[in-house]
Amino acid sequence: MVLDTGTTAWLLVATALVMLMTPGVGFFYGGMVRRKNLISMISLSFIAFALVSIQWVLAGYSLAFGPDTGGFIGGLDFLGLAGVGLDAGEGAYPPLLFVAFQLTFAAVTLAILTSPMAERVKLSSFLVFGLIWTTLVYDPLAHWAWGGGWAMTLGALDFAGGTVVHISAGFGALAVVLVLGKRVGFGQHAFEPTNIPLTLLGAALLWFGWFGFNAGSALAADGIAANAFLVTNTSAAAGALAWLMGSWFRGKPSSLGFVSGAIAGLVAITPAAGFVTVPASIAIGVVAGLLCYGCMLWRLRAGFDETLDCWAIHGMGGLWGAIATGIFASTAVNQYPGLLEGSTTQFLSNLLGAGAAVAYAFVMTFVIALVVNRVMGMRVTEEEEYVGLDIAQHGERVGT
Numbered sequence: 001m002v003l004d005t006g007t008t009a010w011l012l013v014a015t016a017l018v019m020l021m022t023p024g025v026g027f028f029y030g031g032m033v034r035r036k037n038l039i040s041m042i043s044l045s046f047i048a049f050a051l052v053s054i055q056w057v058l059a060g061y062s063l064a065f066g067p068d069t070g071g072f073i074g075g076l077d078f079l080g081l082a083g084v085g086l087d088a089g090e091g092a093y094p095p096l097l098f099v100a101f102q103l104t105f106a107a108v109t110l111a112i113l114t115s116p117m118a119e120r121v122k123l124s125s126f127l128v129f130g131l132i133w134t135t136l137v138y139d140p141l142a143h144w145a146w147g148g149g150w151a152m153t154l155g156a157l158d159f160a161g162g163t164v165v166h167i168s169a170g171f172g173a174l175a176v177v178l179v180l181g182k183r184v185g186f187g188q189h190a191f192e193p194t195n196i197p198l199t200l201l202g203a204a205l206l207w208f209g210w211f212g213f214n215a216g217s218a219l220a221a222d223g224i225a226a227n228a229f230l231v232t233n234t235s236a237a238a239g240a241l242a243w244l245m246g247s248w249f250r251g252k253p254s255s256l257g258f259v260s261g262a263i264a265g266l267v268a269i270t271p272a273a274g275f276v277t278v279p280a281s282i283a284i285g286v287v288a289g290l291l292c293y294g295c296m297l298w299r300l301r302a303g304f305d306e307t308l309d310c311w312a313i314h315g316m317g318g319l320w321g322a323i324a325t326g327i328f329a330s331t332a333v334n335q336y337p338g339l340l341e342g343s344t345t346q347f348l349s350n351l352l353g354a355g356a357a358v359a360y361a362f363v364m365t366f367v368i369a370l371v372v373n374r375v376m377g378m379r380v381t382e383e384e385e386y387v388g389l390d391i392a393q394h395g396e397r398v399g400t
Contacts, residue, residue: 004092010221011097017212018104020205022049025111028202028263029118029308032256035194036388037119039396044126045111051130052107057081060106060134061099064142071150074143091219101216105161106138108213112169115310116176117378120183120385123393125378129368133172137364141168141357155346156353157329157336159228160217162271162321163357170315171358172365173306179369180378182305184385196256203259207236210266214273227333228273231281232266238285239265239292246293257293260313264292267317271350272325275336280328287324288317319354326350 026045033041052060058080066074078084081099089095110130117126144151145158158164183191193199214232218225243261244253268288269281276284295312306312326347329338339347372378379385384392391397 001088001092003088006221008093011093011101014212014216015101015104017209021108021209022111024202024205024209027198031195031199032193032308033118036390038194038398040389040393041118044114048110049107052110052134055134056103056106060139063139065147068148073140074147109138109165109169110134112310112314113172115308116173116306118307120379122380125372125376129372132368137168137361151353155349157275157325158271159274160214160270162318163354166267166314166318167357168361170311170318171362173310175362175366176369177304177306179373184382186305200259218274224274231273231278232269234278235265235269235281235285236262238282239289242286242289243293246290261289264288264313264317267314268321271321275325275329275334277330277332284324288320291320292317322350322354
């Protein structure tokens with residue numbers, strides 16, 4: 001295969017865009033925690049990127065994209081990237097570039113999962129948990145959907161990570177909350193965001209990086225990439241406006257709600273970006289904004305301290321997006337018809353793939369968190385939580 005310089009250049013840019021999403025998550029989350037935990041929250045995203053960068057090149061890529069083993073996991077043929085070359089592969093770009101592109105997906109997923117750990121997790125425990133979780137949860141799900149596993153064979157569609165990234169992180173977050181419990185004082189005191197403009201900046205970086213996330217997943221500089229680019233932006237806008245209107249109906253239209261809705265729209269369009277039309281992306285985004293807003297309200301009423309709403313936005317948004325892909329997939333964009341074009345099989349395949357991802361991510365994450373918690377403890381002491389993790393874990397604090 002001859003190297004396609006246009007495709008290679010686009011994937012290099014897309015990889016860089018997706019990398020930018022990881023600090024974007026840090027800023028998005030960091031602005032919503034209390035001032036005494038701001039450095040800690042941002043640092044967790046950077047640390048997640050470094051941790052996964054090493055895990056991925058040593059074993060993660062092989063487990064996700066190695067030769068299929070029983071439909072569940074990849075083989076060990078590519079350990080340490082053995083046999084992964086520089087020359088053009090089947091896609092007319094270097095296989096090493098695909099490794100880098102997929103690495104950024106794995107890294108941002110672990111960064112998203114820091115939501116339920118905010119303001120109470122020990123850094124040492126996060127490192128151990130993150131390494132195990134990426135290996136036992138993310139890598140198998142990536143293989144199922146993209147690496148030749150059972151979901152891919154079944155025909156379940158996940159263009160850029162609705163199940164692999166967002167369902168895994170979102171429902172994993174719900175499991176972590178059940179193990180960690182609430183922050184000290186949750187429900188008794190108001191935990192005000194420290195810096196909403198920082199959260200808005202993080203949302204801007206995420207929205208920007210998401211163009212690489214979704215359009216880059218076409219793995220070519222072609223019409224599918226262009227469609228993915230446009231529907232990504234459209235769904236984000238629809239989700240932002242839907243959440244804004246929903247929150248406005250209940251009170252004041254907050255900027256935090258607006259950008260949360262944008263993220264919900266981005267999450268929901270992720271599995272569908274290469275398969276649905278622009279009008280369909282509006283419907284997907286509107287439902288995502290309202291659904292995720294409703295899930296956040298339910299979470300608060302139920303008393304779950306899933307601090308930064310990873311479950312409500314990423315988990316439920318990803319689940320809706322996977323189902324919506326099976327509904328709205330159109331042969332006007334790609335070769336796959338959805339339920340609206342008469343394909344019950346596609347709808348059921350996506351429903352099964354999403355349901356399996358929910359169950360696997362939740363159960364496995366719960367087990368991993370429970371084991372790590374019992375062996376080394378995941379929470380800081382109550383005194384350290386009171387002082388704040390910036391000082392307790394990093395010996396640093398935000399300047400006045």
